[in-house]
Amino acid sequence: MSNDSNAIEVTGLSKRFGGQPALRGVSLSVRRGEMVALLGASGSGKSTLLRHLNGLHRADAGSQSVVRLFGREVQSGGRLARDVRAQRADVACVFQQFNLVERLPVLTNVLVGALHRLPLWRGLLGRFPLAERERALDALRRVGIEGCAWQRASTLSGGQQQRAAISRALVQGARLILADEPIASLDPESSRRVMALLAELNRELGVTVLVSLHQVDYAFAFCPRTVALRAGAVVFDGPTQDLTPARLRDLYGTQTDELLAAPAAARPESAPDFFALPQPA
Numbered sequence: 001m002s003n004d005s006n007a008i009e010v011t012g013l014s015k016r017f018g019g020q021p022a023l024r025g026v027s028l029s030v031r032r033g034e035m036v037a038l039l040g041a042s043g044s045g046k047s048t049l050l051r052h053l054n055g056l057h058r059a060d061a062g063s064q065s066v067v068r069l070f071g072r073e074v075q076s077g078g079r080l081a082r083d084v085r086a087q088r089a090d091v092a093c094v095f096q097q098f099n100l101v102e103r104l105p106v107l108t109n110v111l112v113g114a115l116h117r118l119p120l121w122r123g124l125l126g127r128f129p130l131a132e133r134e135r136a137l138d139a140l141r142r143v144g145i146e147g148c149a150w151q152r153a154s155t156l157s158g159g160q161q162q163r164a165a166i167s168r169a170l171v172q173g174a175r176l177i178l179a180d181e182p183i184a185s186l187d188p189e190s191s192r193r194v195m196a197l198l199a200e201l202n203r204e205l206g207v208t209v210l211v212s213l214h215q216v217d218y219a220f221a222f223c224p225r226t227v228a229l230r231a232g233a234v235v236f237d238g239p240t241q242d243l244t245p246a247r248l249r250d251l252y253g254t255q256t257d258e259l260l261a262a263p264a265a266a267r268p269e270s271a272p273d274f275f276a277l278p279q280p281a
Helices: 046-053 084-090 106-117 120-125 130-143 158-172 188-205 216-222 245-259
Strands: 006-017 020-031 035-039 066-069 072-076 091-095 176-180 208-213 225-230 233-239
Touching: 006 046, 006 208, 020 046, 020 208, 020 233, 035 046, 035 188, 035 216, 046 066, 046 176, 046 208, 072 084, 084 091, 084 106, 091 158, 106 130, 106 158, 130 158, 158 188, 176 188, 188 208, 188 216, 208 216, 225 245, 233 245
Parallel strands: 035 208, 035 225, 091 176, 176 208
Antiparallel strands: 006 020, 006 066, 066 072, 225 233
16 A cells, blocks of 8 residues: 655565566665665666666566555556656656757756646747746756856766756656766766755755665765665665664675775765775785
């Protein structure tokens, strides 16, 4: 039965690609207004899980898996809900690759977030109402790049492009942001700014944020709760502060080094200094 206090509910989610398991009976829930880190080394299933949440991937056919967002079923047993496209209006995806059209102005890229509530012809012709343009400028102002509104997206730095992608989510009016390794290709300062921005939207606007990371430092700095995956299964779900170096080594073994691989210059100030702790012999 659905819980109205949850933004995300996943039960028994399993997925195989080419006979190889990518997700193994994953079950989890995220309350409305939470900011949760989805932690795991490369190949742990983080991206696959996120893509199931908005129906970009389907669970294995005939399985007992169920995915719900805000109490509405997205998919069940590998079959998508009939209204899944309408449900996606509540969900914004922020990817590592930014997904901006580089030859178009930043403002136009941000206005794409409004397409779900506009007639098709306006999107095709680029004829956005004045109110939507003002909303997009406000979103760019909130993330600190309003001065770039008329630049081609290709002229922005990686951190600026990611902030433009977050502006698009604001214009969309999304209640849930699924951020898939949003800082993986950014420099340390841009990484901190993007994570701080996601935390601000969560705190001030009540947007639910599920962000996948492969560096535990940023989970400690910005996410009170962490769900950790290994080989497609949930191996930890609880307060981020409980993820001590010893606990991480128990969970991940030789993969722990990847999760602790951030150089000192990349570490958020509020993250614990794992690297100052004794390493196992």
